[in-house]
Amino acid sequence: MAKATVTAASRPSGSSRPSHPSGSSQLPELKASWWESHSVALASVRFSAMARRLPAVLRQAVTIAWQASRRDTVAALAFNLLAGVATAFGLLATRGVLQALFAAGPTLDRVRAAVPSLVVVAAATFVRSGLSIIAGWAQARLEPQVLTTAERRLFELTTQVKLAAFDDAGFSDEMERARNRGSLAVQFLTRGAIDLTAGLAGLAATAVTLALLHPVLLGALLLASVPAAWAAVRAARLAYLSNHARTSRRRRLWMLSDLMANRATAAELRAFTMRPFLLREYDIMAGAETRTELEVVRRQTMTRLVGGVFSGVATFGVYVALGALLVDHRLPLAAAGTAVLALQAARNALALAVTNVNRVYEEGLYFNDYTDFLARAGERMPPVTREATVRAPASIEVRDATLHYAETDAPAVLGANLTVHRGQTIALVGENGSGKTSLARLIAGLYHPDSGTVSWDGTPLSTVDPEDAWQHVAMVSQEYWHWPFTAERNILLGTNDAPRDGTNDAPRDGTNDAPRDGPRDAPRDAPRDGPRDGTNDEPRDEPRENTHDGLVEAAARKAGAHDMIAGLPAGYDTLLSRNFAGGQDLSGGQWQRLAAARAFYRDAPVLICDEPSAALDARAEHALFAALRAGAPDRITVLITHRLANVRHADHIYVLHEGHVVEHGAHLDLLAAGGTYAELFALQATGYTAA
Numbered sequence: 001m002a003k004a005t006v007t008a009a010s011r012p013s014g015s016s017r018p019s020h021p022s023g024s025s026q027l028p029e030l031k032a033s034w035w036e037s038h039s040v041a042l043a044s045v046r047f048s049a050m051a052r053r054l055p056a057v058l059r060q061a062v063t064i065a066w067q068a069s070r071r072d073t074v075a076a077l078a079f080n081l082l083a084g085v086a087t088a089f090g091l092l093a094t095r096g097v098l099q100a101l102f103a104a105g106p107t108l109d110r111v112r113a114a115v116p117s118l119v120v121v122a123a124a125t126f127v128r129s130g131l132s133i134i135a136g137w138a139q140a141r142l143e144p145q146v147l148t149t150a151e152r153r154l155f156e157l158t159t160q161v162k163l164a165a166f167d168d169a170g171f172s173d174e175m176e177r178a179r180n181r182g183s184l185a186v187q188f189l190t191r192g193a194i195d196l197t198a199g200l201a202g203l204a205a206t207a208v209t210l211a212l213l214h215p216v217l218l219g220a221l222l223l224a225s226v227p228a229a230w231a232a233v234r235a236a237r238l239a240y241l242s243n244h245a246r247t248s249r250r251r252r253l254w255m256l257s258d259l260m261a262n263r264a265t266a267a268e269l270r271a272f273t274m275r276p277f278l279l280r281e282y283d284i285m286a287g288a289e290t291r292t293e294l295e296v297v298r299r300q301t302m303t304r305l306v307g308g309v310f311s312g313v314a315t316f317g318v319y320v321a322l323g324a325l326l327v328d329h330r331l332p333l334a335a336a337g338t339a340v341l342a343l344q345a346a347r348n349a350l351a352l353a354v355t356n357v358n359r360v361y362e363e364g365l366y367f368n369d370y371t372d373f374l375a376r377a378g379e380r381m382p383p384v385t386r387e388a389t390v391r392a393p394a395s396i397e398v399r400d401a402t403l404h405y406a407e408t409d410a411p412a413v414l415g416a417n418l419t420v421h422r423g424q425t426i427a428l429v430g431e432n433g434s435g436k437t438s439l440a441r442l443i444a445g446l447y448h449p450d451s452g453t454v455s456w457d458g459t460p461l462s463t464v465d466p467e468d469a470w471q472h473v474a475m476v477s478q479e480y481w482h483w484p485f486t487a488e489r490n491i492l493l494g495t496n497d498a499p500r501d502g503t504n505d506a507p508r509d510g511t512n513d514a515p516r517d518g519p520r521d522a523p524r525d526a527p528r529d530g531p532r533d534g535t536n537d538e539p540r541d542e543p544r545e546n547t548h549d550g551l552v553e554a555a556a557r558k559a560g561a562h563d564m565i566a567g568l569p570a571g572y573d574t575l576l577s578r579n580f581a582g583g584q585d586l587s588g589g590q591w592q593r594l595a596a597a598r599a600f601y602r603d604a605p606v607l608i609c610d611e612p613s614a615a616l617d618a619r620a621e622h623a624l625f626a627a628l629r630a631g632a633p634d635r636i637t638v639l640i641t642h643r644l645a646n647v648r649h650a651d652h653i654y655v656l657h658e659g660h661v662v663e664h665g666a667h668l669d670l671l672a673a674g675g676t677y678a679e680l681f682a683l684q685a686t687g688y689t690a691a
């Protein structure tokens, strides 16, 4: 039996409370993220800088569209460009029509002379419409593919970045922006880029026509475009800046709305009469939000007004130039008539182009958040270290391990040392915040220590692909998620077995090397003995060890969850989420049983149980620990619990205080040592024995 060791540790000092100014929100200010200064700088660029930026944004949009579908990208761009060419043909043919009509001679002869050009005009109009429709079709096909590509890329990274990334306060903000707006921006940007192409193609067509009619008209057209483009870009920038400034307020509003209209908070909200406080917070946030929005709308309207006035003046100037050329006899009447039509078409094309310059610029800013997040997340990927591989470990050794979470001063774990062999159970105990969960995360390879090592069979986890290690870990964590899947899928989570409902996770190789009693890959539609809806006449007393269903059921039984699941309306097939039609919810203890069943099903050689019985009733707790003890000889078990009666069977107990291991040893040795463990144990025991 190991000797108990007791070391000294200092006690925590007192804490101070933040004070809140009265009359303002009592919710603390959300922290600014790294990207804020970056994107403010980006959003306040001048018109010229924006124009320089557009090609790069467009190139990025086309690149992502290209990745989504080459065929549709080419089709959308090419058909829009061809439609522009058809527009130019149509306009030039119009000049032929007007020339023929304005020529001298009898009306019938003039009309006859105009017919060939009229046919070209009609054909050009027909072709242009057809090309635009096909381009629109390609664009409509492209957009959902682009969105899927962008989202898929995002989720590939968010599910793979180091767990430590989530401890960075800015990361969730960045992720939210990229997820909520950034991915959508990719779709809008693609739409904007293609519409901009269409607008520019139309503009180019009319510009070519005007240049052929008279070069001066081209200059006039360009001059007329500037005010409208300026107004559009400025309005977009105002919208972006206001949106950007409102992010943290909107998040708070969202949080408040979730607190006030949520089943989970409804009871506590009432019992603690929190309604006035929450409504007041809402009023403060929503009031500020509305004021900001109204101010933005006012400034946008002013901008558009100024842009409109200048645009009108510029257009008037163009018509004056046209009139002067006509009076000067430097432009024939037919050409002047064509120029009027071309200018009309140019105005439409310009409106399309300007609207989409606006959109592309604005979406480009959001898109930038998306690409920046991808880059930032890419930096936080686990290192691709395949120097070594790990198999189911026979021993785990922690040497002088220290762990600091991001942006915290005090280490969560400080110089921890422990060794555990297969067949052993170690228990981590200590006060709240003493570092138990953090140490368990190090053991599981979810975090790597800042200094020191965690080795499995002598291989440091920092040198292996983390997924290699996680395949050998099962975890009943303190804060397990209520996965909105069926009861069965909740037990199967993350394993390579296919559920009967076909919502299988992507298969992973070698989920578990440890031999199991029965096959884990039984076919999805393996014959079932009877209904699983809980109305079965013949209760399934004996698990069918060698079938897929049998293994799920056996795990549920070990966790004391089978009877509960069998009693659900559709048994193992019951959806455990009230968000779905026919979905059910479970009590806290029932969810915890399910979490334990998941760990038993995974049957991994390393089992981490972090407060696995916190919500269980006494009988269920007793059964759970009996099941854990029964499986202990085949695995390494790490047990964290505040109920010390449950750790007395552990082979070795580690007592933590402020990240230090301050005592360790077997139960009886620690009692004999008379340290913190003995004190806490006696305290709990008194609770049961006191009269």
Ligand SMILES: Nc1ncnc2c1ncn2[C@@H]1O[C@H](COP(=O)(O)OP(=O)(O)OP(=O)(O)O)[C@@H](O)[C@H]1O
Binding pocket: 167, 405, 406, 408, 411, 412, 430, 431, 432, 433, 434, 435, 436, 437, 438, 439, 478
């Ligand atoms: N993700 C995190 N980011 C920053 N600090 C964290 C994080 N997780 C834990 N901590 C801090 O690290 C310290 C140790 O936390 P840990 O969860 O390991 O304690 P614990 O002993 O498991 O506590 P409990 O008994 O309450 O579960 C605490 O001070 C906690 O505030």
